[in-house]
Amino acid sequence: MTRRWMWVSIFLLMGCSGALYQPTQPVNPARTESSVRSVPLDDGYWVWRVSYPTGRFHSRWLLESVAEHDRMTARMPAGTSLAADGRGATTGLLDPSRATELGPRPLDSSTSVQRSYGNVSGRTNVLLTHPTDPSIAWLGSDGGGVWKTTNCCDSATQWSPKTDRPELASIAIGAMALDPADPNVLYAGTGDHRRNRSFTFGAGGLLKSVDGGENWALLGAEVFNPVYTQPIGDFPQYRAISTIAIDPRDSARLIVGTNHGLYLSADAGQTWTGPCLSNSFVDQRQDVTGLIAQDIGGATRLIVAIGAIGRES
Numbered sequence: 001m002t003r004r005w006m007w008v009s010i011f012l013l014m015g016c017s018g019a020l021y022q023p024t025q026p027v028n029p030a031r032t033e034s035s036v037r038s039v040p041l042d043d044g045y046w047v048w049r050v051s052y053p054t055g056r057f058h059s060r061w062l063l064e065s066v067a068e069h070d071r072m073t074a075r076m077p078a079g080t081s082l083a084a085d086g087r088g089a090t091t092g093l094l095d096p097s098r099a100t101e102l103g104p105r106p107l108d109s110s111t112s113v114q115r116s117y118g119n120v121s122g123r124t125n126v127l128l129t130h131p132t133d134p135s136i137a138w139l140g141s142d143g144g145g146v147w148k149t150t151n152c153c154d155s156a157t158q159w160s161p162k163t164d165r166p167e168l169a170s171i172a173i174g175a176m177a178l179d180p181a182d183p184n185v186l187y188a189g190t191g192d193h194r195r196n197r198s199f200t201f202g203a204g205g206l207l208k209s210v211d212g213g214e215n216w217a218l219l220g221a222e223v224f225n226p227v228y229t230q231p232i233g234d235f236p237q238y239r240a241i242s243t244i245a246i247d248p249r250d251s252a253r254l255i256v257g258t259n260h261g262l263y264l265s266a267d268a269g270q271t272w273t274g275p276c277l278s279n280s281f282v283d284q285r286q287d288v289t290g291l292i293a294q295d296i297g298g299a300t301r302l303i304v305a306i307g308a309i310g311r312e313s
Contacts, residue, residue, distance in 0.1 A: 059225035059239075062204075066169050073166055094154055104147055104159040125194060126176045131183050138213050140173030142192045142201065148213045162213050163188070170204030170226065177244035181251045184212045187269075190224065191240025193259055193287065202226025202238040206256060206269055219269035224258065243291035247300050255302060257288025262304065278306045 051057045094100045106119035122143035129152070130136035137152040145163035163171050170190040179185035191203030205221035224241055240259055247253035254265040261275030278286050290305030 060222075062169055062226055063221055066167055070167055100155050102153060102155075102157045104141075104144070104161075122172075123192075123194070125174050125192065128176050128178050128186070131178070136212070138176065138186065140176045140188055142172050142174075142194075144173075145171035146173055146176070146188050146207070146213060146216070162209075163207065163216055165216075168204055168207070168216075168218065169221070170202060172201045172240075175241050175244045175257075177246055179246050179251050180248055185210050185251070186213050187244050187246070187254070188216070189241025189244050189256060191226070191238070191242075191258075193240040193242035193289075201240065203240050203258070206241065206244075208269060220256075220263075220265075220272055223263060223272045223274075224256070242288050245291045245293040245302070247293055248295040249300050253300070255291060255293060257291045257304070259287040261286050262288060262291075262302075278304065 047057075108119055110118060122141045124139050124141050126140040128138045135150055135152050137149050139147050139159070141147065145161055145168075147159040148162050149157050149159045151157055163173075168190075172190060172192040173188050174192045174194065175189035177187045179187075186209045188207040188209075189203070190205055190207065192201040203224040203226055204218075205224050206219045207216045208219055209216045224239065226239060238259075241256055242259060243257035245255040245257075247255070252266060252268045254269055256263045256265075256272075258275070261277045263272045263274035264276065265272050287307050288304060289307040290303075292303040294301045294303065
């Protein structure tokens with residue numbers, strides 16, 4: 001039987017641009033005087049930092065800087081690596097009268113040489129549990145990457161970071177998905193769609209693990225990069241992965257939602273088609289805020305929710 005994909009969206013899905021993704025000049029949202037003049041001060045600071053002194057920026061340069069960083073790191077003397085230390089772990093059952101904090105613990109920023117905010121932490125954007133082993137769980141955090149626990153879930157739960165690697169351009173995790181056919185296969189999407197600022201929360205590829213989240217490979221770094229490259233004077237738009245779905249009929253078929261439409265892969269993330277846009281306004285952001293892949297017998301139906309955040313970035 002010929003496999004086919006059926007697309008159902010809150011808006012009519014208009015199709016994909018090209019048979020295979022090729023890095024090209026991204027579509028430029030229409031520039032208006034208000035959009036340039038009303039850039040928030042903090043975002044303007046990051047624009048200045050990444051574009052100084054030429055006023056230009058291309059997302060490819062970030063990938064090249066990661067490679068340069070790796071070459072420099074290889075020549076540095078070995079040091080001490082920070083790891084999860086189980087701070088705050090206690091023994092005992094959950095308190096039925098109140099919510100119990102399970103960690104990971106916040107960081108104490110009072111030792112910072114720049115600014116002190118007390119205890120700080122990134123948002124936990126996504127949480128996954130193992131389908132057959134309730135002691136295993138994973139979480140994705142904003143700026144903290146992917147964490148895993150194997151002793152969930154009581155007041156003694158301890159977490160270990162799994163993506164603290166210098167070659168990853170972004171460990172802001174906005175979405176995760178577990179392969180329904182193999183719970184050892186996980187995907188994590190970088191970039192935080194919920195945090196509406198540029199650069200610092202932009203995408204740096206799709207992460208994949210085939211050993212239960214212990215090790216991660218980087219996929220699609222040229223596709224899911226941090227920003228749209230804009231002409232000089234236009235405020236850059238950051239790119240983030242907001243949703244991930246795996247075809248329940250074929251685990252090699254991946255669907256990734258971003259704030260510029262959908263991207264599709266038929267070979268487990270090696271190559272990509274997209275973006276698929278939901279309507280004819282191709283020069284505007286089309287944020288994928290929800291994505292469901294359903295097996296309807298002989299076909300896979302995708303239900304896609306489209307929305308947008310109201311600020312420029």
